Amino acid sequence: MLSLVVLISGGGSNLRALLEASEDAEFPARVVAVGADRDADGFEHAEAYGIPTFATALSNFPDRDAWGEALVEQIEVWQPDLVILSGFMKLLPPRVIEALGPNLINTHPAYLPEFPGAHGVRDALAAGVQQTGASVILVDNGVDSGPIIAQQRVAVLPGDTEHSLHERIKPVERELLIQAVLDIANGHINLKELATA
Known part of the structure; x- marks a missing residue:
């Protein structure tokens, strides 16, 4: 069973589709957490399914690298097998890609x-x-x-x-x-x- 962390910035329609797919006991993946770079509307989908959420806003950090470090820390708490960028509208710093790749898709x-x-x-x-x-x-x-x-x-x-x-x-x-x-x-x-x- 793959554990997924999904990163969103907006309404999260792809997230919703993943959550609906995972209702099928045969579907071999489960969303364990949903993150965003802001307080995203798509968090509603996560909350409806009882999935934890976190927001890591770039504006709260002195630079992109510091933001990237914090984002990796938040994601790694969940030890996901796969991280999915789904309408995530921020470019990830190289450090994030190095830490999460190749299990990072968009x-x-x-x-x-x-x-x-x-x-x-x-x-x-x-x-x-x-x-x-x-x-x-x-x-x-x-x-x-x-x-x-x-x-x-x-x-x-x-x-x-x-x-x-x-x-x-x-x-x-x-x-x-x-x-x-x-x-x-x-x-x-x-x-x-x-x-x-």
Whole structure:
């Protein structure tokens, strides 16, 4: 049984999907704690399932490295097998990635390496592409540049707005994340091998 710490910044829809999946006794992973870089709305999902939460705000620390050290300390209390960045909108300092990798994965609303960064959906629309997608990746020291675990295309429809396109990407992202967690738990994906490939 994989133990998961999920890091969020917003509403936590992927977190909710993981919590719902883990209601199935056959699902081989359980969320043990939820963290954020602020008092996130998604904490409501954790509280509904009785999952402990913690917030580690960058503004409370003198610099990013000190914040990263504190974040690692909070996460390591739970001794997770896997840490999932799910809508976590802060870049992690190298020390955090070194401490938690390769068992550190991220979801992204684009078909990487296309449209990395905080505005993947907006950037896809601005580029006028006919399709974008969703990805689950290993976290490295770049911006959405780690090895790809899973991804799927999503069509851009005429008249799409950033909101309408993102709403169609989200369910694909959730499915990819849950399947990735399953594949990691069942040994179909080896994160150490992926990190060194």
